[in-house]
Amino acid sequence: MNLWYGGTIYTMQQEGHTVEAVLEHDGIILEAGAFADLQGKAQHLIDLKGNVLYPGFVDSHLHIIGYGEKLKNLDASNISSKDELMMALQQRAALLKEEDWLVAIGYNEGASEQLTFPTIEELDALNCHVVIKRSCHHLIMVNHLVLAYVNIDETTANPTGGLIDKRNGHLTGILKDSALYLVVHRIPTTTQGYVDDALKKSIASLHSLGIVGGHSEDLSYYGHPSIPLQSYEYIIKNKNFKAHLLQHHDAWDDLQQIDFTPSTWLELGAMKIFIDGAFGGRTAALSSPYADDPMNSGLFIHSNEDLAQLVRKARAANATIAVHVIGDAAISAIVGLLEQYPPLAGQKDRIIHCSLINDELLERLAKLPIIVDVQPQFIQSDMNILQARLGTERLHYAHPIQSLLKRGIVCAGGSDAPIEHPNPLYGIYAAIARKKMGDAQVLNAAECISRYEAVALYTTAPAKVIDKAHSRGQVAAGFEADFTILNEDIFKVDVEQIPQLQVVKTVVHGQIVYG
Numbered sequence: 001m002n003l004w005y006g007g008t009i010y011t012m013q014q015e016g017h018t019v020e021a022v023l024e025h026d027g028i029i030l031e032a033g034a035f036a037d038l039q040g041k042a043q044h045l046i047d048l049k050g051n052v053l054y055p056g057f058v059d060s061h062l063h064i065i066g067y068g069e070k071l072k073n074l075d076a077s078n079i080s081s082k083d084e085l086m087m088a089l090q091q092r093a094a095l096l097k098e099e100d101w102l103v104a105i106g107y108n109e110g111a112s113e114q115l116t117f118p119t120i121e122e123l124d125a126l127n128c129h130v131v132i133k134r135s136c137h138h139l140i141m142v143n144h145l146v147l148a149y150v151n152i153d154e155t156t157a158n159p160t161g162g163l164i165d166k167r168n169g170h171l172t173g174i175l176k177d178s179a180l181y182l183v184v185h186r187i188p189t190t191t192q193g194y195v196d197d198a199l200k201k202s203i204a205s206l207h208s209l210g211i212v213g214g215h216s217e218d219l220s221y222y223g224h225p226s227i228p229l230q231s232y233e234y235i236i237k238n239k240n241f242k243a244h245l246l247q248h249h250d251a252w253d254d255l256q257q258i259d260f261t262p263s264t265w266l267e268l269g270a271m272k273i274f275i276d277g278a279f280g281g282r283t284a285a286l287s288s289p290y291a292d293d294p295m296n297s298g299l300f301i302h303s304n305e306d307l308a309q310l311v312r313k314a315r316a317a318n319a320t321i322a323v324h325v326i327g328d329a330a331i332s333a334i335v336g337l338l339e340q341y342p343p344l345a346g347q348k349d350r351i352i353h354c355s356l357i358n359d360e361l362l363e364r365l366a367k368l369p370i371i372v373d374v375q376p377q378f379i380q381s382d383m384n385i386l387q388a389r390l391g392t393e394r395l396h397y398a399h400p401i402q403s404l405l406k407r408g409i410v411c412a413g414g415s416d417a418p419i420e421h422p423n424p425l426y427g428i429y430a431a432i433a434r435k436k437m438g439d440a441q442v443l444n445a446a447e448c449i450s451r452y453e454a455v456a457l458y459t460t461a462p463a464k465v466i467d468k469a470h471s472r473g474q475v476a477a478g479f480e481a482d483f484t485i486l487n488e489d490i491f492k493v494d495v496e497q498i499p500q501l502q503v504v505k506t507v508v509h510g511q512i513v514y515g
Contacts, residue, residue, distance in 0.1 A: 001025045002510065005035050007048025008489060011475040012055050012459045015452040016491070022053075024481040027509030032475050051504045052489045054455065055473050056212030056482030057424040058462035061352055061373040061414030064206070064216040064243065065228055066137075068198030069189075070105045070418035071205060077106030077135060077421075082116050085132075093126040098145070101129040101187060105418055108135040108280070108381065117141050120173035131183060135381065136278035137419055140180045141173045150182050161301035163283075177277045178301055190223035195231045203241050207514040209423045210484035210503040213242030215373075215414070215462065217272045217322075220248035225255050236265045240513045242482070244466050246272040246322050249310050256317070264480075264509070269466065270322040270350055271314040274301045276330035279382055279389050284327035284355065291391035298327050307333065311341045322350035322373075328357055328397070335364050343369060350465065353378070353416075354404070356390070357397050366407040371465050374401050374411050374457070376430035377420040379443050383436060386443070395444065401431055402447045412465045413457025428454040428490065429498045437499055451491050483507035485515070 005021040011032060020035040023042060031038055039045070070077075074092055079085045085107060092102050109117050123130045123143035132141045147153070154171060158164050162179030165172045175183060206214065219225040225247075232243055246269050247255050260268065276298055277283025282290050285298040302310070314321045320343050325331045331354060343349055351365070352373045365372075379399045386398055404411050413431065415422040431454040435442045442448075463473030472480050485505040490498055505515030 001030065001042045002044045002046055003035075003038055003042030004046045004048060004053065004483070005039075007051045007053055007485075009048075009053045009475060010055075010455075010491070012456065013474055013476060015450075019475065022475055022481070024510050027481050027511070029475065029477055029479045029481050031477050048485065052486050053475070054484045054486070054490075055459040055475055055479075056507065057210045057458045057484045058242075058473075059206070059211055059214040059414045059417070059422055059424065059458070060412035060462040060465055061375065062214050062216055062417040062422055063218045064202050064214055064417075065195060065198050065218040065222065065231070067205070067417040067422060068200070068202030069103075071201045072198055074102070074104040075106055076104040076132070077108065079107065082118060086118060086122060089123075089126055089130065093128050093130075096128045098128055101131065101189070102126065103131045103133070103187070103189075105133045106135050107132050117174070120144065120171065123173060131187065134280060135419055136280040138180075138277040138283055139174060139176050139281040140183060142175065142183055143173060144171075146183055147171060147173065150186050152182060160303075161299060163299070176281050177274075177283050177299060184221065190227060192227055192230065195222050195228055196234060199228075199231045199235050203235060206241070206422060207506045207508075208503060209425075210486070210506050210514075211422065211424065212482040212484065212506060212508045212513075213244070213462075215244040215246065215269065215465065217246040217248060219245060219255065220251040225251040226258055229255075229258065229260070232266055239265055240508055240511070241265065242508065243267075244269050246270055248272045249313075252313070267466075270320040271310065272322045272324070273307070273310055274324040275307065275334055276300055276325060276327050278326055279355070279385060282389065285330040285333070286327045286356070287329045287332065290389055291394075292388045297329065300330065300333070304333060304337075308337055308341070311337050315341055315343070318344055320347050320349045322352055324352045326353050326355040328361060331357055331361050331365075335361060335368065338368050338370065339364070348410075348465075355382075355399055356394065357400055357403070362400070362403055362407060365404070366409055371410040371412060371461075372404050373414050373465070374399070374404070374431075375414055375416045375420060376401065376427045376434075376454075376457070377415060379430050379434050380436045381420060383441065383443060396446075398443065400447055402449050405449065405453060410461055410464050411457060412461035413454075423499070424458045424484075425490075425499050425501055428458065429495065431457060432495055432498070438496065451495075455490060481507065481510040 019032045021038045023031045023038045129145045130143045163176040165174035222228045276285035289297045348369045460473040463469045487502045
């Protein structure tokens, strides 16, 4: 038996509640209380040395393998100009042959005036297959080598829910939403070894950030879903991470045919459905047009009947759904279907993002058996474009969290990595402050939440989402011994220091996996 002691231990059972020590055996907490009461029961004492222990942080929505791909490829998220992007691409391309693929992930052309997309001709000059994934992952830009590889030319029709961009009848290389899958699904990176390596890199990085588990959606992007699922089974057999995997509707039928046994470490979850796009590419479905594009209200990935058919398919399997919705028109569409086709008693569907809403939709959501996966860092990354995209009036309804919580809706926090950085401390800060680190501009201060509520987004809430509130997300007897140990106290340091706190140790089921 192990006794963790010698620091501040937050249980997250209620605000401010701490204990002196935690007795753990075989990954399960036996008791939590006073050091004097527990000391004699332990064979091994683990001194926290004044550091601060929390229930293990969990990311409620990310793409674990996709984050590993970002670590393997060119990370363009911190590039500050088009010239810098082109220089980075040229340096990589110099090491590649024409048949090779160069992938850059996380480029955000809306972050400043210096950030614009290259022309397709500039990408052609790199003389290899080039794919640039915008930070939102709802838009990519490619060169003519890639377009030829996937047989896209000026006569190719837009797929349903997608756009092949053209200017004066000529391809620009930009593909939006479902059109980008014409490329993404055919990039020759679906080997078992490639996926294994991406997943290993991802989990190692997540451990270093204090993350003990995640709810991921990545079973439909790497060939047959058995490939990523086999990677998960292979990597997680070491019992070092707890993964809950959503099942994209495109992979649903194949996954039903796979003999899979869930465990503490790996389980399958709801059917994942995309309804619309994102603000960045103006593909989020809005009830009225974009302020900076008055002829455009975004797009729907599926027709309403196709959406209804997917919901009915999930219900026929007694399954819940997890739905990507950004715009208010998209939220309205799914709310109507959930009102018409509710899940089984006791089940909850997942609304992912819920980035633009209004009072009427909030009240309807509050009546549904749903949880909302929020991404607080979207507040920061969208700060530069929201005013232009939505106009002043709709800003008050962008990226709500407090409005959801005060209506009794469970909200869980995630990063949507690789779209945002998966550090939970960044998300906790963004939920509390609703601004970029060090800046003064706050996006709708009425939506700020308390520190306790923000930490709950990454501890107690993810457990509620997957019906494990009785065994995960708290430091209490009978709960799994998943801990995140930081060098300082989130609840006491200056709020601007929160993103700078350091992970001392990450503990999964009683085992130290980092630190």
